[in-house]
Amino acid sequence: MAVVVGVVIATSGGDDDKGDTAAKKPGGVTEPKGPEAPPKGKTFTKVPKGCELIKPSTIEKIAPGAKCTPGLMDDKDLASMITRMPKWDHPGYGGDYQSLDVSLLVSPTAKSKYDIDKRVTMKERGPTHEVTDSRPVKGIGEEAFVVHAVDDSLTWVTVLVREGNASVRTGFVYSQETSDRTPKQTEDDAITAARDVLASLS
Secondary structure, three states, X not given: OOOOOOOEEOOOOOOOOOOOOEEEEOOOEEEEOOOOOOOOOOOOOOOXXXXXXXXXXXXXXXOOOOEEEOOOOOOOOOOOOEEEOOEEEOOOOOOOXXXXXXXXXXXXXXXXXXXXXXXXXXXXXXXXXXXEEEEEOOOXXXXXXXXXXXXXXXXXXXXXXXXXXXXXXXXXXXXXXXXXXXXXXXXHHHHHHHHHHHHOOO
């Protein structure tokens, strides 16, 4: 990608630049702000198909019997970004598991995507949706966050992780009425799924 840097010599009229498009340097030289800088850390370029992001053995452990449906963009990589949005659903109804979904973005804008996902997930949406717990998670990625929420009879656990130019969101939903699993167990399962996603990238 070609980067064009423009340099402008400021006049001595004494007026300060008040716009956000330039940064003043010593000596009266201004440089325009460029596009968002790529995040520091790992740079991934290869991503498997959506349903291959999580190991079959992991799915069998955390969501036994679940079947994967790939996202619409899972086989349409763009030059500027790669996205995957697979979802694992339990066939039929009942049991302690309902669905596990993954949203992956590999792009220089991964940091912005992580921050946006964090803000959106923290919001209470609708009269019955309530965020019950939210905090940073250590030991995975460069930064990670978990949000617990309840909505009617459902429990939602969402784990957000950023590693280099990759932003990962794993969301686990289960029924409170038919499940004996705990929020802690579900959080661990969502983190395990996120670890598999990161491990599948290169």
